[in-house]
Amino acid sequence: MNKTGKKKDTAVILLSGGMDSAAALGVLAQKYKPAALHLNYGQRTEAKELDCFARLCDHYGIEQRLIVDVSYLEQIGGSSLTDRNMIVPKANLDSKEVPNTYVPFRNAHILCIATSWAEVIGAKKIFIGAVSEDSSGYPDTRPEFYEAFEKVIKTGTRAGGSIKIETPVIDLSKAEIVKLGLELKVPFKYTWSCYVGNEKACGVCDSCALRLRGFAKAGAKDPIEYEQVFKTEIFV
Amino acid sequence: MNKTGKKKDTAVILLSGGMDSAAALGVLAQKYKPAALHLNYGQRTEAKELDCFARLCDHYGIEQRLIVDVSYLEQIGGSSLTDRNMIVPKANLDSKEVPNTYVPFRNAHILCIATSWAEVIGAKKIFIGAVSEDSSGYPDTRPEFYEAFEKVIKTGTRAGGSIKIETPVIDLSKAEIVKLGLELKVPFKYTWSCYVGNEKACGVCDSCALRLRGFAKAGAKDPIEYEQVFKTEIFV
Numbered sequence A, B: 001m002n003k004t005g006k007k008k009d010t011a012v013i014l015l016s017g018g019m020d021s022a023a024a025l026g027v028l029a030q031k032y033k034p035a036a037l038h039l040n041y042g043q044r045t046e047a048k049e050l051d052c053f054a055r056l057c058d059h060y061g062i063e064q065r066l067i068v069d070v071s072y073l074e075q076i077g078g079s080s081l082t083d084r085n086m087i088v089p090k091a092n093l094d095s096k097e098v099p100n101t102y103v104p105f106r107n108a109h110i111l112c113i114a115t116s117w118a119e120v121i122g123a124k125k126i127f128i129g130a131v132s133e134d135s136s137g138y139p140d141t142r143p144e145f146y147e148a149f150e151k152v153i154k155t156g157t158r159a160g161g162s163i164k165i166e167t168p169v170i171d172l173s174k175a176e177i178v179k180l181g182l183e184l185k186v187p188f189k190y191t192w193s194c195y196v197g198n199e200k201a202c203g204v205c206d207s208c209a210l211r212l213r214g215f216a217k218a219g220a221k222d223p224i225e226y227e228q229v230f231k232t233e234i235f236v
Helices: A020-031 A046-059 A072-077 A107-119 A143-156 A174-183 A206-217 B020-030 B046-059 B072-077 B108-119 B145-157 B174-185 B206-217
Strands: A010-014 A034-040 A066-067 A125-127 A165-166 B010-014 B033-040 B065-069 B125-128 B164-166
Touching: A010 A020, A010 A174, A010 B072, A020 A034, A020 A046, A020 A125, A020 A165, A020 A174, A020 B174, A034 A107, A046 A066, A066 B072, A072 A165, A107 A143, A107 B072, A107 B145, A125 B072, A143 B108, A143 B125, A143 B145, A174 A206, B010 B020, B010 B108, B020 B033, B020 B046, B020 B125, B020 B164, B020 B174, B033 B046, B033 B108, B046 B065, B108 B125, B108 B145, B108 B164, B145 B164, B174 B206
Parallel strands: A010 A034, A010 A125, A034 A066, A125 A165, B010 B033, B010 B125, B033 B065, B125 B164
Antiparallel strands: none
8 A cells, every 4th residue: 555545556576586676676666566577498407597586576566477488589599509499590600799698679578568567467567677888789688678568558459558668777887776775775685696506606607797796885884695795995 | 683783672471371471471472571470279170270380481481480389478377287487466366357268468479479580581571461350349459559569670679670570461351361362372271270189170160160260251262161150141
């Protein structure tokens, strides 16, 4: 219930278990009732991320949870070594433009799943913790992409234009995301960033380094445990 | 090679194994080199459809084939009986607006997969045998939806605006699709429409009746075998 006694609208949050989507959930929870969607790619840190997803859901009292296996994405973007149905010309296999780890148009798939679920459960908003800074030039992380996708939702769903996409952290740096999350009391202890799937975060991979730098710049202590802590002083 | 000796561009065809997509393939094959995409929903006629997919691919000499398992769609649209991760409020479970068989926004998922694959293999067109007449009012079969989706492709792919969606049979009746296919020498013997998964088509389900009526109106004989033939005279 909100202050006027009216029941809160439901909003879908794409909750990976990372910091950015946790911060986006913090923003969502101020106004909406969250429904949490987690996508499983079969990545090796999946157990950790799924654990964070469950803990964040418990923390925010989220009842509506959906975990979708999107391993079909690997099949589309995969090499002929892993996909027996796909015959790719050699010219494409050797191309540097589309590495095997990159799935073109990935965020469109993610938004499709979120949109279908939003329509099924009657949610009016989809929150996604996309960050432009992370985009590395990928086209499907730009604001124009999200605007165009909203028009597809408008023309392609029964709900019409009533489902909107929210990208509350798209223009923020990692340090700003830390600050925002701390203001909103987001439990960052239930988030995972490390590329390695060990018990504690490694502290030295790219993702750990970015996270630690974000906390250092925000003047805060990262609440998760590390095997070793990257010297963040050099960044600040 | 086309008449000018230039290598043909590749176009992706969404090839279900049904008549409409087979006719769309016939149109495509006049100008482009086809790459065939088949989506497996785990439906009970899947074996028949997959067989038609393979035969159509062989007939047109299609080397690039991709079969993607999209059973995750059932999970999104499914009831809580089949999806243990999903908790749907009772109000929605009883809703008549979203039946369990309907996946909202389904065609957006299909186009996402086609777009990702088109980008991976360098295809410039995506052909889909969507038919407005079949839409039953579903929003994601309208031309506006396809136009909006093209803008998402433009903003969300590396290829930018160079991938276009073609819907060559969208305004045709079933009889017109039969006529078009026969003109283009589409082997309708390698297509399947029956909802029942028996050896021969049942001849009496809705889908068989529509197909038989289409052939009757086109003044042609359906080349597939039926267990019994629905009296189509009443339609003509």
